Amino acid sequence: MLSLTNDERRVILFLVFVALLGLGVNFIVKQFTPTKSLAYFSDRLGKINLNTADKKLLMSISGIGEKFAQRIIELRENQGNFSSIEELKNIKGITGVKFDKIKDYLIVDNEG
């Protein structure tokens, strides 16, 4: 069993009390942390320009494989720059689900 002096007991009790207080405060802070709405980031941030991206960059997007990236580039070379992302739907092999998956990674910018 334990062999503690009265002073040591007081110190341990004090430390347990401080730890308990800290736990309670931490728990309350977690429970009541406000969720704040902030100003919107730019829609273009971090996205890949469909009109300038090379094959490797297009393939880095999850859902775009080698063949599909090649078809995007061929379409761009044949028909000129894209005017909207929706034009990707004209490429052979794209489904609605796949389009939804990749569209958030892409932008169309004729100046860039």
Next chain:
Amino acid sequence: MKDNLGLITIWFCLGIIFTHLFRVPFWPVYIVELALIITCAFLIKKGLSFNILLFLLGFILGALCLKNSYITPKNDVSKYIYYKNNTVYLIKGFINNQPVIKDGRVSFIFRAEELQFDKDKYSAEAHTGASASEEAHLAILFAKVRSARYNSCGDILVYAKDTGRLAYGEELILLGNIHRPYRLFRGNISAVMCIKNNSALIRLNKNKGSLFRRLAFCLKDNIEAVFIKRLSPLTASIVDAMVLGEKRRILPIVYDSMIKSGTVHILVVSGFNVGIIAFMAGLFFKILRIPRKLRYFLIIFCLVFYCFITGASAPVVRATVMGIFLILGYFLKREPNITNSLSLAALFILVINPKELFSISFQLSFVSVAAIIYLYPRLKSLFRLEKIKIKFLKVIVEGCMVSLSAWLGTCGFIAYYFKIFSPVTVLANIFIVPLATLITLSGLSMVIISLILPLLSGPFVSTNEILVIILLGVNNFLINLPFAYLYL
């Protein structure tokens, strides 16, 4: 306080295990704990009743600590992520550890501060297949939050490809999917993000994070550069692991042979390295004729700095806390108690992160030291080592006993986690540990000499190369002995 903390720590750990196994409500248990403290205050002069209540206090405190660690703030990054979703997130924050490069990709822990995503898409995907309680939670979340960019907190694990050099504290905006692997257990990290190109990672050219940690990582990079520049790749990988705990360059064949001989612990930074650092720092400050009391504080500073350099893993934190208490014991002219130091180190780690109790590194680190403390004196008296008169033989047999104690303590854990049983460990440690000590000392000396007088580092380089060859040769010989190890 003779060995008292050990028992309290055991009860604290039992409380953590209890909460891990059973559902515990926070506030009712909290009130019970508070009532117990008040009762204890009245029973301070009673012997047995106070002790029993103190154990119960430790038990409940452990339970509450783990329960509290399960609770995440309302704006935690994990609250915005649903299992298997295709939502694209823009997340702003900073790198919260030193990025690790392995197999051509960088991985790092990212501290989220702001988060933006397509709310409608998230909402639609999350609701598909969500349970009633999850749906209710999401409904509350989206009712409260109208905009699609929020303040956030919490850490995520990021894997990035083709992104160039990254450093601790760098502020970034990342674009990509975040997912929550079902059983990701890495401290408080609950989500993973994969970045596959440079345009999905926007550098804000600002630096956050603590200056102290930045300095520690900068020094680590410089030390690693010395190893890579001066040593052969094989030796550099082993010395890097022994001195800095960086295992990513170790050849799998070397690592595998160390596992077989049960000496893989020398490839991670542990109490052994911390002891060497304390010794070297003490010697260095003594040569500089720094007063004794100031020297102790400088050694403590060196230990904390080394702890940060090596990534503050459980064995290093344990050894650092134990080292600090040992040094403080000398400073206050109190007799150091190894059991209390070990218990205090365990409490220190577990109060910060109670989930560490279930990590292999924590268990092995503490069990091995506890086994040495508990079993070694008993084995020593059992085999009557005091009767051995030849000093050299006595040192070897004592080394054997320390190694046997650690092995007895950890063999069950190693068999359970790694499915391997290595009787050769007892013998291997006697030869490998002294060699590892020499390599660590020689490696550290080489770093210091290379930074001050690079021309004189030649002999240290050769010493390191020879010692590593001997180490690998001895290890190879031992694992080829009959019944050296067996897979379970």
